[in-house]
Structure formats: structure tokens, C-alpha cells
Amino acid sequence: MTVHVVETAAGCREALEQARGTGRSVGLVPTMGALHAGHVSLMARARAECETVAVSIFVNPLQFGDPDDIAHYPRTLDWDLAVCAEAGVDIVFAPSVTEMYPDWPAPVATTVSVQGVSEGWEGASRPGHFDGVATVVAKLFSIAGPCRAYFGEKDYQQLAVVRQMVADLSLPVSVIGCPIVREPDGLALSSRNVRLSSAERRAAVVLSRALAAGRSLLAQGASTSSTVAEVMRRIVEEEPLVHLDYAVAVGAHDLVAREVMEDPGAVRLLIAADVGPVRLIDNCAGAVEEPVTSSSQVAEGAGASRTDPTLGRQLERIG
Ligand code: AMP
Numbered sequence: 001m002t003v004h005v006v007e008t009a010a011g012c013r014e015a016l017e018q019a020r021g022t023g024r025s026v027g028l029v030p031t032m033g034a035l036h037a038g039h040v041s042l043m044a045r046a047r048a049e050c051e052t053v054a055v056s057i058f059v060n061p062l063q064f065g066d067p068d069d070i071a072h073y074p075r076t077l078d079w080d081l082a083v084c085a086e087a088g089v090d091i092v093f094a095p096s097v098t099e100m101y102p103d104w105p106a107p108v109a110t111t112v113s114v115q116g117v118s119e120g121w122e123g124a125s126r127p128g129h130f131d132g133v134a135t136v137v138a139k140l141f142s143i144a145g146p147c148r149a150y151f152g153e154k155d156y157q158q159l160a161v162v163r164q165m166v167a168d169l170s171l172p173v174s175v176i177g178c179p180i181v182r183e184p185d186g187l188a189l190s191s192r193n194v195r196l197s198s199a200e201r202r203a204a205v206v207l208s209r210a211l212a213a214g215r216s217l218l219a220q221g222a223s224t225s226s227t228v229a230e231v232m233r234r235i236v237e238e239e240p241l242v243h244l245d246y247a248v249a250v251g252a253h254d255l256v257a258r259e260v261m262e263d264p265g266a267v268r269l270l271i272a273a274d275v276g277p278v279r280l281i282d283n284c285a286g287a288v289e290e291p292v293t294s295s296s297q298v299a300e301g302a303g304a305s306r307t308d309p310t311l312g313r314q315l316e317r318i319g
Helices: 009-021 037-049 067-071 077-086 129-144 153-168 191-195 198-204 206-219 225-237 297-302 309-318
Strands: 004-006 026-031 052-057 091-093 147-152 173-178 242-251 267-275 278-285
Touching (some): 009 026, 009 052, 026 129, 037 052, 037 077, 052 077, 077 091, 129 147, 147 153, 191 278, 198 267
Parallel strands (some): 004 091
């Protein structure tokens, strides 16, 4: 299975218009590459629900505040194309920075800024981050045209920002949120995990452990967000290699922390921490619906991981 790779916005727009012109539905999976089984789960869902599947691979400079983070962000295009081929993707849109922002590094004159849901948590710790995300996603939606777009709940606040933007701008896109894919020990898959040393990798599991503890407290009837937050904070603080930014219990829709929480089903637990050189984020539903401490069905169903032998063999052929 070969993937059609396009590097220009015009080429991507034309390919997807052509697909819709022949009556095919379009699924779009926006990514920054360095693909892993989390991304593959989105592609698998898109493949199951749409006739033409496009994946975008673009490390968006507008959403990075920290120059060290973007300089070290993994870039693995050959691997990514092999993963997309294996997942049955039809089109990969892999533009350059100047294709997306012709005057780069001059500031982009028109940006998209989503109020409210983008302001706390990641938005507070990474000023400008969600403006960068909303702007690039708006551009990708404009290029792709009417479609279903697949995003991971791993970036829960990002998903909320994208949903808000689509509603407010009446964009012709259905946004689909997909469950978090985890390592067997509970660590949420992330392209940044490859930068962790083995000690940091072992320590990083404390994030999902803290979420699991917060959730079991909710199940036992804990009803104040400060009690749940305090328990999660104490668990993370026992791990010296992990420096907590926030651990909070918030409303699942508005992401606002309310002191009194009556229904765990309406709560989302969010956590963020620095582990060595890497900022990691994770989250889970307040009510038990998916495991936090072991791989979900989706992980197994998704098949590919960075160590998947089939993909490894394919990469050898490419290299
Ligand atoms: P990224 O390449 O990190 O920008 O991620 C691209 C998409 O994949 C986003 O919608 C992420 O939320 C999603 N994603 C990243 N990691 C995971 C994961 N572990 N499980 C599910 N989706 C994920």
C-alpha cells in the first residue's frame, strides 16, 4: 500500500476535493509526526469511518514557546510514512514551515484565539500555545474542507479548544475525540517519551498512578476538588525526578475547577509535570470508563508501536 504524499496546501486541497467529488467521505488526522500507537488509533478510527483518510504531519512552530522543545522535537518522516502506509492512510500532507507560514519567522498576522477553555492549565503554563494550535488547526481545516477530524483525548484541553473553535466559526468539520493509548504500565504514549532517560521513564508512570488514585477517591465519594487534587499532588511529590505543574479535578466540559463535585461522570482529572527535559501531560475521566494503568483495547487494536516488527521491517526497506 503506497501513500500519496503532498507537500503543498493546494495539492492537499485538490486531492481531498477530488475524493469528495467522487462521493467519498474524508477523515483527517492532524499530527506532528514521530508517530506511535496513539496516532495509529486515530488513523484506525478514521479508516473505519471514512472512505478517504488523510494524515497531516507538521511540527507547528507557532505552538511552541520553548525553543529547546521545538529544537529537540523528534522528526522521523520515513518512519511516519511507513506507519501511515501500514495503517491504510491514503494521503499524507507534510508541508514545510514556509508552505504554512510564507513569511516565517515574521509574526503571522492573522491568528485564531479561543477564549475561556484555553485559558487555564496548559494555556496558563504555555502562553500562546493554544493560539498556535487553534491557528494551525483552522488552517488545516480550511485546506482539508468538509471532513471528520480525529483528535486524541490525550490532549484533552486541546480537544476542548478545537471543539469550541469549530462551533464558534461554524467550520464544516465533525470533531471526534478518541481514547488515550497507554503503555502497559500506564504511561500515556507521547512523541516526547523518547527523550526520557530510563530512570525518568520509570518515574514518569507516577502521573497515571496519581490519576488512578484521584479517580478511586472520586469513586469512594470524595466530592471536593481540593481533596482529590491534594492526593494526586502528594503522590507525584514522592517521585523526586518529577516536578508537578498542576494536578486538578475540573468540569469535563468547561475545564473549570469547582470546589464541590457531585457527579464523577462530569469530572475530568488533569495533570502536567516536568520529567527531566520533557513536559508530560495526562488526564482521565472522573468516572471509571477506561483503564489508566494498563493498555486499553484501543492500544491492542491499534497494533503498531515504535517496536512493531512489521513496521521495523518496512523501515529497513525504506532506509
Ligand atoms: P501530536 O502529534 O502529539 O500533536 O498528536 C497528534 C494527535 O494524536 C493529537 O490529537 C493527540 O491528542 C493524539 N495523541 C497523541 N498521543 C496520544 C495517545 N497516547 N493516545 C491517543 N491519542 C494520542
